[in-house]
Amino acid sequence: MALNNNPQLHIYPTPDEVLASLADYFVELANQAIATHGRFSVALSGGNSPKKLYELLASSPYRSRVIWEKVDFFFGDERYVPHTDPESNYLLAKKTLFAPLHIASAQVFAVDTALSPAEAARRYTQTIEHYFGSKKARFDLVLLGLGDNSHTASLFPHTTVLQEAGVGAKEVFVEEKQAYRITLTAPLINQAQAVAFLVYGTDKAAAVQRVLTKERNVKEFPAQLIAPASGELHWFLDADAAAEVQKLKGSWTSLFG
Numbered sequence: 001m002a003l004n005n006n007p008q009l010h011i012y013p014t015p016d017e018v019l020a021s022l023a024d025y026f027v028e029l030a031n032q033a034i035a036t037h038g039r040f041s042v043a044l045s046g047g048n049s050p051k052k053l054y055e056l057l058a059s060s061p062y063r064s065r066v067i068w069e070k071v072d073f074f075f076g077d078e079r080y081v082p083h084t085d086p087e088s089n090y091l092l093a094k095k096t097l098f099a100p101l102h103i104a105s106a107q108v109f110a111v112d113t114a115l116s117p118a119e120a121a122r123r124y125t126q127t128i129e130h131y132f133g134s135k136k137a138r139f140d141l142v143l144l145g146l147g148d149n150s151h152t153a154s155l156f157p158h159t160t161v162l163q164e165a166g167v168g169a170k171e172v173f174v175e176e177k178q179a180y181r182i183t184l185t186a187p188l189i190n191q192a193q194a195v196a197f198l199v200y201g202t203d204k205a206a207a208v209q210r211v212l213t214k215e216r217n218v219k220e221f222p223a224q225l226i227a228p229a230s231g232e233l234h235w236f237l238d239a240d241a242a243a244e245v246q247k248l249k250g251s252w253t254s255l256f257g
């Protein structure tokens with residue numbers, strides 16, 4: 001049985017090994033993009049999982065392996081809170097990545113959550129369109145996490161944004177959070193050169209199995225929407241998060257570190 005959307009799986013015994021593997025991949029993509037077109041554009045994921053990745057990238061030896069002045073940072077989604085709020089994905093990245101690496105503000109494209117949700121999304125779409133100019137908006141890398149309910153970015157189950165055909169950012173009211181989020185739409189994510197999920201921990205195993213093996217049902221399993229048109233799709237998993245798909249051995253290749 002093939003896995004949905006034909007991903008490349010990278011499975012390692014522990015989260016630290018997964019993080020090191022993804023950090024290596026990040027560096028490889030960054031240097032390729034900078035060599036090819038002078039800049040590296042990356043949309044960061046939020047939540048807790050990527051915190052250690054950002055800290056790793058900002059530490060030795062990774063910090064010396066990328067010309068950080070040539071990296072431009074966007075957000076795959078943002079909570080509709082001030083940038084000083086502990087819930088803010090911007091604040092997480094600022095503390096763990098931008099500050100330690102002395103990233104200039106001109107390299108950081110944050111969602112303006114001081115605007116109304118709809119206006120913040122509209123402006124973010126404009127920001128992305130302006131950055132890529134007349135070319136099709138195409139991030140070099142989009143980092144994604146996975147919620148235990150199979151959401152990714154802020155593409156939550158049973159929300160209208162799942163049907164959004166537009167290439168840009170949209171506001172979405174998330175019932176279970178009783179809060180607005182601003183998220184990149186699936187069509188925009190799917191234009192990326194590369195998409196990498198970072199998922200670790202036992203609590204994610206069921207969601208990983210649903211997204212990768214269950215019959216397509218994007219309302220229930222929104223992460224199934226992520227299928228880059230011509231880019232690469234990678235899942236970086238630890239053994240706990242991959243436990244359910246491990247049982248399907250033979251249907252995929254795994255890279256144990």
Ligand SMILES: O=C(O)[C@H](O)[C@@H](O)[C@H](O)[C@H](O)COP(=O)(O)O
Nearest residue numbers: 046047048049145146147152153
């Ligand atoms: O803003 C966010 O919360 C994220 O972008 C979201 O999609 C996250 O990746 C998942 O909810 C997993 O979150 P954890 O890594 O905290 O489990």
